[in-house]
Amino acid sequence: MDRLEENLRAVRERIAAAARAAGRDPAGVRLLAVSKTWPAEDVAALAALGQREFAENRVQELTAKVATLAGDAATADLRWHLVGQVQRNKAAAAVRLDVVVHSVDRVPLAEALARAALTAGRVLDVFVQVDLGGPPGRDGARGGVPPGEVPALADAVAASEGLRLRGLMAVAPRGEDPAPAFARLADVAARVCADHPDARELSAGMSADLEAAVTAGATVVRVGTALFGSRPLASDRGE
Numbered sequence: 257m258d259r260l261e262e263n264l265r266a267v268r269e270r271i272a273a274a275a276r277a278a279g280r281d282p283a284g285v286r287l288l289a290v291s292k293t294w295p296a297e298d299v300a301a302l303a304a305l306g307q308r309e310f311a312e313n314r315v316q317e318l319t320a321k322v323a324t325l326a327g328d329a330a331t332a333d334l335r336w337h338l339v340g341q342v343q344r345n346k347a348a349a350a351v352r353l354d355v356v357v358h359s360v361d362r363v364p365l366a367e368a369l370a371r372a373a374l375t376a377g378r379v380l381d382v383f384v385q386v387d388l389g390g391p392p393g394r395d396g397a398r399g400g401v402p403p404g405e406v407p408a409l410a411d412a413v414a415a416s417e418g419l420r421l422r423g424l425m426a427v428a429p430r431g432e433d434p435a436p437a438f439a440r441l442a443d444v445a446a447r448v449c450a451d452h453p454d455a456r457e458l459s460a461g462m463s464a465d466l467e468a469a470v471t472a473g474a475t476v477v478r479v480g481t482a483l484f485g486s487r488p489l490a491s492d493r494g495e
Contacts, residue, residue: 259485260298260301260302260305260483260484261305263482263483263484263485264302264305264306264307264483266482267287267466267479267482267483268287270466270467270482271285271287271466271470271477273467274466274467274470274471275470277467277471278470278471280470284475285470285474285475285476285477286309286475286476286477287307287309287477287479288309288310288311288337288339288459288476288477288478288479289302289307289309289310289311289479289480289483289484290310290311290312290313290339290462290478290479290480290483291310291311291312291321291480291484292311292312292313292314292317292340292480293317294480294484296320296321296324296325298484299321299325299331299334300325300328300330300331302483303330303331303334304330308333308334308335309334309335309336309337310334310335310336310337311336311337311338311339311358311478312336312337312338312339312340313338313339313340314338314340315338315342315346315349315350315353318336318338318353318355319349319353322336322353335356336353336354336355336356337355337356337357337358338350338355338356338357338358338359339358339359339425339459339478340359341359341361341399342357342359342360342365342369344364344365344368347365347368347369347371347372348372348375348376350369350372350380351369351372351373351375351376351378351380352376354378354380355380356380356381356382356383356422357369357380357381357382357383358382358383358385358425358459358478359383359385359399359400359425360382360383360384360385360409360413361384361385361387361399361400361401361409362401362409363409363412366382366409366412366413366416366419367416369382369416369418369419370416370417370418370419371418372418373418373419374417374418378418379418379419379420380418380419380420381419381420381422382413382419382420382421382422383421383422383423383424383425383457383459384401384406384409384410384413384421384423384424384425384448385399385400385401385424385425385426386400386401386402386403386406386424386425386426386441386444387399387400387401387402387403387426388400388403388426388427388428388429388437388440388441389429389437390428390429390430390431390432390437400426400427403440403441403444406424406444406447406448407444407447407448407451410424410448410451410452410455411451411452414451414452414455420454421452421454421455422455422457423445423448423449423455423456423457423458423459423475424441424444424445424448424455424457424458424459424460425458425459425460426438426441426459426460427460427462428460428461428462428465428468428469433468434465434468434469435468435471435472438460438461438465438468438469438471438472438474439472441458441460441472442458442472442473445458445473456475457475457476458472458473458474458475458476459474459475459476459477459478460472460474460476460477461474461477461478461479462477462478462479462480462481463479463480463481463482463483464481466479
């Protein structure tokens, strides 16, 4: 608990400092704790410290964690997100979990999620994932649609009954200065927001590059390693 508390404080301080340096209100940037590969006990510990939003890469792992935490009053109001690639056959499971999906990168996936949401009588919050280039993550392709194709996909998502377009998500290219990539993302986001004024969210920035993302306008930063420590399994996609 002491380690997690110290890490949480440090990450929040980094976010606040980056926001102030960019002339932004720190309250306009939310921390999304990426708990993939870490046990449900760590989620409960961070929740006890006030963290309310968590993310997983895979539907299966999220399902298991939700089941483990069931009945725990301290985690009953957590908001869960999926930041990894979602297969169409997992759409119904994602909807049952009532998650926010950050990785919509193709029309067939949007259609599958919309059908599942309508069947469940829900409206699912989603982000369109943008491909900013660079090599794939260690565990495979990161996904994402090329920037030039984002407006069309955003239009399709916004028109889908059962889905609510929240904004855009992206991962900066590995091994490169993230600032230019995030600047490109901000330009695409401005185009989308002009057509869809409610799609104002920008999910960008991870443990190593959150400052550059906040400078570019990120409203959600996805942090795992800086909170939980080095992962027991090698994986860098999604946070």
